[in-house]
């Protein structure tokens with residue numbers, strides 16, 4: 001009987017509408033004024049990759065060990081290196097990172113033994129071409145050039 005009354009008086013519909021309109025109140029509404037105001041992302045957000053450099057001498061922290069490339073399930077990192085005959089150490093020559101295939105899982109970052117590779121909180125990864133999604137060493141060290149927006 002109770003179920004029949006609920007059906008006749010559309011109680012379920014009214015309850016559903018109440019929940020919907022309850023969340024239409026201005027205090028629950030949120031509009032980010034992006035790009036004039038950048039939204040805050042979560043503390044543990046993983047975004048644009050960065051190759052860190054030593055702030056004291058400006059040299060890369062990367063030791064070209066290739067562990068990040070091996071850890072990546074997508075195999076999108078390519079590390080180029082050559083042996084310095086004087087120091088007998090491997091030195092980084094090239095580093096490419098295809099962000100179009102990246103799922104930002106962070107395995108590469110975790111695999112890096114010297115914290116050279118880091119996924120930052122930068123979320124602006126768009127580019128106009130597929131080639132633009134392949135970041136080279138310079139882009140990874142300096143960050144991508146900002147896109148020009150028209151307001």
Ligand code: SF4
Nearest residue numbers: 072102104105106108
């Ligand atoms: S975040 Fe994951 S998918 Fe992206 S490069 Fe690193 S290991 Fe590969």
Ligand code: SF4
Nearest residue numbers: 062063065066068112
């Ligand atoms: S970024 Fe880290 S893990 Fe990758 S090659 Fe450089 S030192 Fe090795």
